[in-house]
Amino acid sequence: MTLIQSHPAVPAEPFADAGGFSAYYGVRLAPLGEDGDSLLLLGHQDDNTVLAVLTVYFRRVCGERILPDSRVDDLRRDGIRRTWARRLPGDGHFDWRFEQTAPHTEGAQKVTILPSLWLSTEEVAAQEHCPQDDCGRASRSHRAYGFINDQGPLPVRTCWYCGNRWASASGGPAWPRG
Template identity: 35%
Template structure:
């Protein structure tokens, strides 16, 4: 049975926004909540600098926030523990799995995503 997680553990918090990277290569960034674009981009940018070690979210000193604002995506997700029976990652650092959902799904939380690949 799927065990839902009410408060998923994130990797870091910047400007009051909790966030983590998604996927094996961290090519998507996830922030809990729906946020104003300028604020969440600033938080993602700081995350990229302090956690990932990039100069900014683009890994390019010449990039600007305007280059990235259109890549933000607001969705809803249900967080749950990974299910080893479904061949999901059974890696200790993957404490949760996010399933995209409708806003009215049980346990759904608003999230903001940024594809940095």
């Protein structure tokens, strides 16, 4: 019996030794594509594990926290895709690539794929209180660089409640974010 493969000249390789993976809560994950707009998790992970791993990845790697809004519900309902894939050699630009396969395909492994860039996030920063006289609410909303009264670039906070912007005392990540 012969198995038909979409790339018969390219042998499948296991993900076990693939570069670019990090592990959180025992789950290995790697960003996909140039912008990391999707993530590949090894194994078929349940929703709570996916959210836990995604949260720690965003905090440690991206310097951001995921905001608890309807987009998280959308991710849980429609965005998490559990499938089978196999690793293939890279195309010169990336060390490896993958293709979705049937479970019985040689080299196939369970994976969980999810989009990540469309989630609402804010940069991780120490909590400060809005200096606006009638507000005073706590804020972690932070942009690494911004301008206030023609001064900048400097770390800027924005109060989500009243919209006030002020220079952040705690600084923040050392790289500009979009």
